[in-house]
Amino acid sequence: MGFKKLIKSKKILSLLAVFMLTGTNLVMAQTAAAATPAATDDKSVMWMGAGYYVLLFLLLCVVIAIVGKILKVYDLTRQMQGKKELNWNNLMAVICLVFLLFGLYGAYWSFTVQGSMTLPEAASANGVKIDEMFTVTTVITMFVFFVTQILLFTFLFRYKHSDKRRAFFLPHNNTIEKIWTILPAMVLTILVVFGFFTWQEITNSADAKGDRPSLNIEVTGHQFAWELRYPGKDLKLGAVNYKLVTGDNKLGIDFKDRNSFDDLEADTMYLPVNRSVRLNIRAQDVIHSCYMPHFRVQLNAVPGLPTFFKFTPTITTADMRNRLNNPDFEYLLYCNKICGGIHYNMKKVVRVVTEAEYQQWIAKQKPYLTDALRKEWNMPVAPAAAPQDTTTAKNRLALNN
Numbered sequence: 001m002g003f004k005k006l007i008k009s010k011k012i013l014s015l016l017a018v019f020m021l022t023g024t025n026l027v028m029a030q031t032a033a034a035a036t037p038a039a040t041d042d043k044s045v046m047w048m049g050a051g052y053y054v055l056l057f058l059l060l061c062v063v064i065a066i067v068g069k070i071l072k073v074y075d076l077t078r079q080m081q082g083k084k085e086l087n088w089n090n091l092m093a094v095i096c097l098v099f100l101l102f103g104l105y106g107a108y109w110s111f112t113v114q115g116s117m118t119l120p121e122a123a124s125a126n127g128v129k130i131d132e133m134f135t136v137t138t139v140i141t142m143f144v145f146f147v148t149q150i151l152l153f154t155f156l157f158r159y160k161h162s163d164k165r166r167a168f169f170l171p172h173n174n175t176i177e178k179i180w181t182i183l184p185a186m187v188l189t190i191l192v193v194f195g196f197f198t199w200q201e202i203t204n205s206a207d208a209k210g211d212r213p214s215l216n217i218e219v220t221g222h223q224f225a226w227e228l229r230y231p232g233k234d235l236k237l238g239a240v241n242y243k244l245v246t247g248d249n250k251l252g253i254d255f256k257d258r259n260s261f262d263d264l265e266a267d268t269m270y271l272p273v274n275r276s277v278r279l280n281i282r283a284q285d286v287i288h289s290c291y292m293p294h295f296r297v298q299l300n301a302v303p304g305l306p307t308f309f310k311f312t313p314t315i316t317t318a319d320m321r322n323r324l325n326n327p328d329f330e331y332l333l334y335c336n337k338i339c340g341g342i343h344y345n346m347k348k349v350v351r352v353v354t355e356a357e358y359q360q361w362i363a364k365q366k367p368y369l370t371d372a373l374r375k376e377w378n379m380p381v382a383p384a385a386a387p388q389d390t391t392t393a394k395n396r397l398a399l400n401n
């Protein structure tokens with residue numbers, strides 16, 4: 001009777017396995033077929049891919065369950081024949097060891113495969129520091145990870161249950177408690193203090209002075225673009241008030257503030273190399289995120305909450321092109337917050353140049369204060385209002401022609 005039942009259950013299980021295998025084959029075939037016209041329907045390929053892995057996982061669970069059941073049946077038949085029953089403790093101990101080996105290989109695999117997807121070389125002074133912190137943190141946590149995992153699973157294997165010995169009873173040990181509390185606390189304190197000083201440098205409000213003063217740039221995010229504003233020769237950006245936004249005054253610049261008279265707008269972000277830059281970040285509608293991966297700069301752009309990030313670019317675009325052997329390389333400013341349907345469009349080219357190239361470029365930029373704005377603000381259209389910047393006045397005349 002029992003044997004017949006066994007055959008019956010085996011039949012059902014093998015039928016199930018065949019069904020699952022055919023299912024996966026079908027999905028695989030469909031994935032391959034769908035992959036060829038990839039350009040037409042990317043989403044269906046993506047979901048087919050995800051569905052395939054979910055199915056593969058379920059199949060793995062079923063296979064493990066089947067192997068477990070077969071072992072159980074094998075154990076029962078041995079018992080019925082009066083033989084020694086299976087040692088489940090030994091089996092579990094071996095499985096733990098196998099799991100450890102697979103896990104360690106998985107960790108190694110993700111380091112070699114995903115490790116190559118890390119950020120490219122840091123092109124700013126603060127970026128080098130952030131990378132150092134990242135490396136130190138990774139080395140410490142990986143050391144702890146490997147030591148604890150190896151100890152955990154080898155202990156499970158080495159000290160599996162045995163009828164021949166009794167377990168050692170260890171209810172409490174103050175020395176061990178002290179070690180595993182104080183040691184991590186010390187390591188974490190060192191990491192946090194490291195991070196605190198680096199962050200303080202980035203958000204330090206005192207600007208560099210002297211012959212190379214800090215450069216103030218304003219970047220404003222809106223759905224779906226970044227707007228750039230550079231100061232004129234006074235190196236000061238004029239005040240902003242969102243209530244002043246109009247068709248001509250899209251950033252809402254307050255022209256009661258004289259500092260705004262010589263402000264410039266730009267399409268590309270030019271940065272002079274080795275000069276401290278203070279990036280003033282604003283948003284006009286939803287939360288965006290100002291992200292420049294090469295400079296390790298990332299800060300949210302929040303409406304009503306101006307923030308800033310300070311950094312010093314250290315490698316010019318030309319240098320980076322040489323290093324990467326890629327003549328088309330550009331630094332980029334992205335939006336790193338999914339802020340709406342055309343979020344992917346929020347990208348701006350950033351060019352790091354020498355001080356001389358920067359001065360040449362800035363002299364050619366358009367003033368923000370156009371004649372239309374002068375009319376709006378009842379200001380004289382003649383450039384008399386901004387006598388400190390003759391270059392922009394010349395450009396304005398050239399533009400009017």
Ligand SMILES: [Cu+2]
Pocket residue numbers: 221287288289335336337338339340343346
């Ligand atoms: Cu955005």
